[in-house]
């Protein structure tokens with residue numbers, strides 16, 4: 116792939132044994148520098164369009180010490196502004212640390228301090244005793260400061276850098292595949308967040324690779340071998356099942372799930388159900404689980420795995436059509452390339468299916484390298500108007516709140532954060548085949564940060 120982000124590492128180099136330094140996770144200076152060098156210059160997901168359905172609806176998005184207001188100004192137009200009053204710098208909308216995101220509806224934003232007011236276009240419409248300034252208060256001094264905003268797949272993205280490439284350009288290597296899943300037609304099923312004691316990168320990396328399944332989620336091994344591949348798409352990356360057994364290499368199974376060990380009619384059902392129930396009713400849908408349950412009745416014993424999967428998906432698709440959920444037509448080659456889960460640089464993860472997505476976003480907590488705002492949400496395709504009403508729920512990281520699989524991931528992240536600080540740690544040794552998403556992430560992060568480039572293991576320390 117040609118890479119406009121070319122540096123001294125190529126995509127092919129990611130297949131080599133590499134290492135990257137741990138400063139990015141544990142250094143206070145690095146965390147402070149991220150606000151200047153990364154978050155101020157990168158497209159980042161700030162919400163969903165469904166968060167602001169009507170004209171006048173707004174949400175806040177906080178990143179590091181920055182706060183941004185996103186408001187719908189017309190049925191098809193969003194505007195984003197820095198959340199600060201140009202008079203003496205009060206936040207226009209208060210954003211307490213214990214609230215995930217402030218929502219509301221405004222015709223006018225009125226500052227709580229001295230009452231300056233701004234319309235939805237960010238123009239100042241009221242200043243008390245404006246003449247006291249003797250004409251010095253021009254419109255461009257008193258309006259709100261704009262931030263670039265754009266949308267893709269139903270998500271809202273912002274970028275504070277006026278010189279940055281377009282969102283389309285930024286996402287293109289991944290969007291070429293992911294556009295087919297029509298995420299814009301999905302809606303929240305649930306959404307949860309917590310403040311968690313590790314760096315945001317420690318957290319997001321816990322969801323970038325299936326290499327940890329054997330060690331962290333051993334209960335899943337009874338359904339098959341979790342051998343994974345992982346590869347870069349520009350700044351972004353994908354991972355999926357890389358079957359050691361070639362008979363399982365079929366287009367549909369790499370993405371939704373796959374027939375595992377034993378009778379594929381049974382293992383397909385058991386894995387779909389397990390995924391659904393232990394990942395907080397995400398990573399599958401009720402339709403898929405119910406259709407999988409019928410496989411033993413509908414197919415004769417000895418049906419090859421590929422046929423089982425094909426039958427399962429066809430009957431789930433038909434079931435969904437009956438209730439008004441129409442599956443997107445995804446070409447088999449795209450489905451195969453789509454793999455299991457995508458990481459969009461820098462902090463968005465999407466584990467996708469044809470009618471659902473399990474997603475993560477992790478943000479820094481101020482400039483504390485040892486804390487993050489961890490967020491997970493499930494999207495699903497619903498019949499028109501049948502989506503549930505959801506809000507961000509603050510939930511302690513327990514199995515009761517997040518499902519037993521997420522709890523297993525939580526049970527690592529905090530201890531990775533602590534372990535990396537040991538002077539006995541010789542440096543990271545990411546798997547060159549199964550953890551390329553992570554080395555690719557550090558490769559591109561290092562370009563923003565000017566430090567931390569992954570290097571080949573055999574190279575001596577500089």
Ligand code: FES
Nearest residue numbers: 200202203226229
């Ligand atoms: S700081 Fe907003 S009106 Fe004074």
Ligand SMILES: [Fe+2]
Nearest residue numbers: 321331332524
């Ligand atoms: Fe996991």
